[in-house]
Amino acid sequence: MKQLNFSELALSQEVQSAINDMGFAEATPIQSEAIPHLLNGKDLIGQAQTGTGKTAAFGIPLLESIDCSTREVAAIVLCPTRELAVQVAEELRKLAKYKKGLFISTIYGGDSIQRQLKELKAGPQVVVGTPGRVMDHLQRKTLRLDHIQMAVLDEADEMLNMGFREDIENVLNQMPETRQTVLFSATMPRPILEIAKRFQKSPIHVKVVKEELTNASIDQIYYDIPVQAKEAVIARLIEYYDLQRVIVFANMKKTVDDLTEGLNLLGISAKAIHGDLNQNQRNAVLTAFRGGAVNVLVATDVAARGIDVSSVDGVFNYDLPYDAEYYVHRIGRTGRAGKLGKSFSFVTGRNDRYRLRDIEDFSKVRIDRHNVPTVQDLAKRQQAKLWEKVTETLAEGGDLEPYEILARDFCKNNGLDSRQLAVALVKMAMPDVNAVEIPNLNAERERRPASVREGGEREFSRNSNGGGYNGSRGGNSGGGGYKSGPPRKKEYGSYKGEGFGGKKPGGKKKFSKAIA
Numbered sequence: 001m002k003q004l005n006f007s008e009l010a011l012s013q014e015v016q017s018a019i020n021d022m023g024f025a026e027a028t029p030i031q032s033e034a035i036p037h038l039l040n041g042k043d044l045i046g047q048a049q050t051g052t053g054k055t056a057a058f059g060i061p062l063l064e065s066i067d068c069s070t071r072e073v074a075a076i077v078l079c080p081t082r083e084l085a086v087q088v089a090e091e092l093r094k095l096a097k098y099k100k101g102l103f104i105s106t107i108y109g110g111d112s113i114q115r116q117l118k119e120l121k122a123g124p125q126v127v128v129g130t131p132g133r134v135m136d137h138l139q140r141k142t143l144r145l146d147h148i149q150m151a152v153l154d155e156a157d158e159m160l161n162m163g164f165r166e167d168i169e170n171v172l173n174q175m176p177e178t179r180q181t182v183l184f185s186a187t188m189p190r191p192i193l194e195i196a197k198r199f200q201k202s203p204i205h206v207k208v209v210k211e212e213l214t215n216a217s218i219d220q221i222y223y224d225i226p227v228q229a230k231e232a233v234i235a236r237l238i239e240y241y242d243l244q245r246v247i248v249f250a251n252m253k254k255t256v257d258d259l260t261e262g263l264n265l266l267g268i269s270a271k272a273i274h275g276d277l278n279q280n281q282r283n284a285v286l287t288a289f290r291g292g293a294v295n296v297l298v299a300t301d302v303a304a305r306g307i308d309v310s311s312v313d314g315v316f317n318y319d320l321p322y323d324a325e326y327y328v329h330r331i332g333r334t335g336r337a338g339k340l341g342k343s344f345s346f347v348t349g350r351n352d353r354y355r356l357r358d359i360e361d362f363s364k365v366r367i368d369r370h371n372v373p374t375v376q377d378l379a380k381r382q383q384a385k386l387w388e389k390v391t392e393t394l395a396e397g398g399d400l401e402p403y404e405i406l407a408r409d410f411c412k413n414n415g416l417d418s419r420q421l422a423v424a425l426v427k428m429a430m431p432d433v434n435a436v437e438i439p440n441l442n443a444e445r446e447r448r449p450a451s452v453r454e455g456g457e458r459e460f461s462r463n464s465n466g467g468g469y470n471g472s473r474g475g476n477s478g479g480g481g482y483k484s485g486p487p488r489k490k491e492y493g494s495y496k497g498e499g500f501g502g503k504k505p506g507g508k509k510k511f512s513k514a515i516a
């Protein structure tokens, strides 16, 4: 897979300067492959792992195509969630920093229609929105699409899952035939190809994913534990791996709320995000999480797709997602832009084990089973950290003499030897092991109680529009569930496949070649 410098892409000075300001050193593989075709006006289906810069892959050519002197909407990006629409618009605004006269409007439900009307009146050249609200404006005739040159469907497959097929078709039907149509996602199930066939002209399929669908910079682990242990295990793992910014996914809103409360009681700063919050609340929670005021975001799948919060170091699957695609997107909130990340999935009972196997088959990765770290493991880890600090302090050098004098004088004045002083200092410096007790950890593996399995309301009910959606899982049949049946033999010939070259930490903003 080729990887280019942005300078090789012959971009305008304005866009190139913005890219420099954003600190991007070189184009990612999907950007290197997709941008030249898009600049040539081709229709395109782009598939690449989470966190590999798909937004800029369509954003850069989109902005290059805009003539800032017109006041017509010339490009539109559709996104499945409001948060994602806001985020994509933000990234486009950064890329358009030096394009004077370019105006980007964000159009999504739950937000003031007055603001949107005012913005649309001002004549934006680019609109980013969710399909429902965009349809709304089309019907009110406050948005016209007859000058569209480029239409992008970000997370195209998810918009179909959510039942936006009709809206999307309506929106696309209102644009000139000559427009460019572009689809992007980390997963591309078959129904998306139907949309492609109907609305794209000989699209180029750029597929950066080869074997595994998940990003190789994510270390994937699972734990086989009873339901009652899950909350405390999250706390234990946060402590053990020293995680600073974490997203925990659960399938139901009620689980999300209960878990958030539970984590707060354990002294962990957590906030919930799901579809029952109004848009202002959702924005506030995400902003608090982005800014670091909250360490743990507990979420339903509303936060699974596309959301880019830098330095999320761990993702938990409190329950396994119902659809294997979702596993890929959920864990993809970590390990972005060349950084390393960890994902932790909880498995309880036989059904979960089959589901996990299905996820492994779908994403073509092996998820390693670990035991929950014990209190002794935690203590050892903390000791190791202290010794590391001691070694570092001595290695750094600097002027240690004043401290030596202090220590010597103290020992002399108090009749102590240096060993006794060291013992006292180690005792003081060693952090208390803050181990939350884990209930039922070693209890007989239990089935998940019915209230957890079926009760409550799922955040996104899969509706019937997907027609053959299950087909995307390589021939799985059955209504949206996971295959059950005896364990199959696993072969992972290309586990962490060639070309990914292991998990190397990338430079600050530079994608590691390892993901090329």
Ligand SMILES: Nc1ncnc2c1ncn2[C@@H]1O[C@H](COP(=O)(O)OP(=O)(O)OP(=O)(O)O)[C@@H](O)[C@H]1O
Binding pocket: 023, 024, 025, 026, 027, 028, 031, 048, 049, 050, 051, 052, 053, 054, 055, 056, 185, 186, 305, 306, 307, 308, 310, 332, 333, 336, 337, 509, 510, 511
């Ligand atoms: N060439 C680049 N070099 C360094 N960082 C980049 C580059 N391109 C994009 N990024 C940054 O990488 C992060 C992830 O990008 P983006 O959100 O576009 O990923 P994505 O492929 O759309 O992921 P997802 O499948 O989760 O939607 C963003 O913070 C973005 O600014």
Ligand SMILES: [Mg+2]
Binding pocket: 054, 055, 154, 306
């Ligand atoms: Mg994206």
